[in-house]
Amino acid sequence: MPFKFSFEEILREEFRKADTDGNKTLDLDEFTKILDKYGVESHKAKEIFQSNGNNGISEEEFINYVHHSEKLDSLIEEYTRMFKSIDKDNSGEITPEEFKQDWQQRGINLSDGSIDALIRSFDVDGDKTISLDEYLNALTLRYFRSRH
Numbered sequence: 001m002p003f004k005f006s007f008e009e010i011l012r013e014e015f016r017k018a019d020t021d022g023n024k025t026l027d028l029d030e031f032t033k034i035l036d037k038y039g040v041e042s043h044k045a046k047e048i049f050q051s052n053g054n055n056g057i058s059e060e061e062f063i064n065y066v067h068h069s070e071k072l073d074s075l076i077e078e079y080t081r082m083f084k085s086i087d088k089d090n091s092g093e094i095t096p097e098e099f100k101q102d103w104q105q106r107g108i109n110l111s112d113g114s115i116d117a118l119i120r121s122f123d124v125d126g127d128k129t130i131s132l133d134e135y136l137n138a139l140t141l142r143y144f145r146s147r148h
Contacts, residue, residue: 025056093129
């Protein structure tokens with residue numbers, strides 16, 4: 001499912017931290033530790049590392065691996081289901097009213113100002129609605145930041 005990979009900078013920063021010897025590649029131990037930190041399947045780390053000629057994992061290879069991981073796929077599936085449950089009219093966008101109704105169904109009554117503030121935290125293009133891409137980006141970014 002295509003969406004803008006906006007949390008890449010966090011992954012780049014984490015790569016730099018994990019690269020303890022500063023050689024711009026991760027050895028097997030560094031690679032496994034960073035995958036474990038993010039809950040990304042690390043059981044494949046040795047296989048990936050060996051398929052790379054045991055020369056280490058570059059920053060781009062690391063980001064690509066996380067981007068195509070089962071963990072990210074499962075997050076996107078879960079977040080897409082959540083989005084669709086909120087988008088009652090199936091327009092592909094969550095309106096402030098749909099967002100408010102979703103919170104009310106959860107027993108939380110928020111003021112219009114609070115709903116507007118929440119919408120703004122997702123709404124990249126400023127149209128006062130949340131598209132699926134905006135929703136996926138925001139929640140995926142929050143997931144990775146929570147492990148940062």
